[in-house]
Amino acid sequence: MALYLDGIIVAAIGVDNAGKKHLMGLVSGSSENASVVGSVARVARSRLVHGLGVLVRDRRLKALRSAIEELVSERARVQRCRAHKLRDVLDRQQKECISQTAAVMKAAYKLSAKDGMTKLRTHAA
Known part of the structure; x- marks a missing residue:
């Protein structure tokens, strides 16, 4: 049909x-x-x-x-769906930064919201 x-x-x-x-x-x-x-x-x-x-x-x-x-x-x-967020962020990264950014984001998702945001901000700086 x-x-x-x-x-x-x-x-x-x-x-x-x-x-x-x-x-x-x-x-x-x-x-x-x-x-x-x-x-x-x-x-x-x-x-x-x-x-x-x-x-x-x-x-x-x-x-x-x-x-x-x-x-x-x-x-x-x-x-926001974490898988889509991760994909969207990684799509904008330079090739040499993709694996490290993915690891940091996945680790941040396992932390409390406050600690996870701190980890992401530190990585972004």
Whole structure:
């Protein structure tokens, strides 16, 4: 079966405490802009349990972050995928720095947030 869509579909997926995924919203649009993402976020917000936080995980964060923060502000936490972050940083490194930068980043991920940031800042300097 083939399916052609002219545009994109943005989905909000929730995960409960047991790890089961739930579709919380689904919207189609022409691009991943704040309007489209905001539409799916509004649908998802109506299904949120009161007091529950929101974790946003995506590497294309601009539209998503602005839409989510507008709707759930203080309850939203944004987390970037470590594998994508590592790949993006290493893509911008000179060849002779790649292995050392990768090792420093992987070591920093194993530390507490404060110590990890210190390690990364020291390496960047």
